[in-house]
Amino acid sequence: MNLLAAGMNRLQGMFLAELVKRAELIKAGIISTQQCRTADHARLSLEEHIDTYVEHLQAKTVKGKRVSIAHRINVQRQLETLITDCKFRKLMDITRDAMEKWMNCSEQDGMGSRTRNTYRATVIAFCNWCLETDRITANPLSRLCAADEHSDRRKTRRALTEGELNRLFAATTLRPLAEYGRKSLPLSSEERKGHKSWYKESLVFEMLEEIANRGREALKDNPELIADLEWLGYERSLIYKVLALTGR
Numbered sequence: 592m593n594l595l596a597a598g599m600n601r602l603q604g605m606f607l608a609e610l611v612k613r614a615e616l617i618k619a620g621i622i623s624t625q626q627c628r629t630a631d632h633a634r635l636s637l638e639e640h641i642d643t644y645v646e647h648l649q650a651k652t653v654k655g656k657r658v659s660i661a662h663r664i665n666v667q668r669q670l671e672t673l674i675t676d677c678k679f680r681k682l683m684d685i686t687r688d689a690m691e692k693w694m695n696c697s698e699q700d701g702m703g704s705r706t707r708n709t710y711r712a713t714v715i716a717f718c719n720w721c722l723e724t725d726r727i728t729a730n731p732l733s734r735l736c737a738a739d740e741h742s743d744r745r746k747t748r749r750a751l752t753e754g755e756l757n758r759l760f761a762a763t764t765l766r767p768l769a770e771y772g773r774k775s776l777p778l779s780s781e782e783r784k785g786h787k788s789w790y791k792e793s794l795v796f797e798m799l800e801e802i803a804n805r806g807r808e809a810l811k812d813n814p815e816l817i818a819d820l821e822w823l824g825y826e827r828s829l830i831y832k833v834l835a836l837t838g839r
Contacts, residue, residue, distance in 0.1 A: 628725040669714075682727055762796060763828040768817070
């Protein structure tokens with residue numbers, strides 16, 4: 592016990608001496624309080640910084656809206672993937688060279704440009720936060736180049752065919768009434784969650800007219816609502832036609 596107490600006293604003495612030395616350096620103007628905070632943060636693991644960053648996102652608001660849970664989960668997953676793949680342990684391990692190597696390897700493994708850029712944006716935002724909170728003195732990834740999304744498109748856009756446009760116009764016309772004709776179907780025991788034991792049938796195009804007629808029958812005692820829904824469908828279809836014919 593005496594040895595343990597002596598060891599504890601020695602550690603406390605060393606810690607106190609470190610604090611006194613640091614205070615003297617700050618007082619003499621040799622280092623700043625910001626540099627002291629940066630040095631303290633440098634000792635922490637990246638996992639600890641990421642946990643604090645996710646807590647920051649939970650409290651953050653953007654244009655009056657809170658950051659969604661899904662976004663926070665994605666951010667944490669992407670950062671944890673990077674520190675695992677790149678073997679980052681401390682903030683000082685995050686370098687432009689390491690990230691460029693990761694992006695090149697990910698491209699060779701088949702990862703799309705857009706996906707690589709989402710990882711890039713996530714880690715840059717994390718480093719910006721570290722800079723704002725005095726965890727680092729500069730963002731090492733501020734000049735990390737983005738992947739070229741134009742040269743690696745996974746989906747090529749094209750104009751709708753005449754048949755596809757006609758299906759679109761028909762669907763928008765019938766959709767408002769069809770919403771009132773959808774059947775309620777029971778969920779299987781495996782799919783039930785809480786008190787929800789049913790779901791609405793899907794609006795398949797081939798069945799859309801039949802489902803719309805079913806909705807018209809269900810609302811037969813309310814002709815004004817039927818007329819409003821028919822007008823709404825016509826209005827939506829007309830908007831799509833204007834957009835398609837004007838090339839908007």
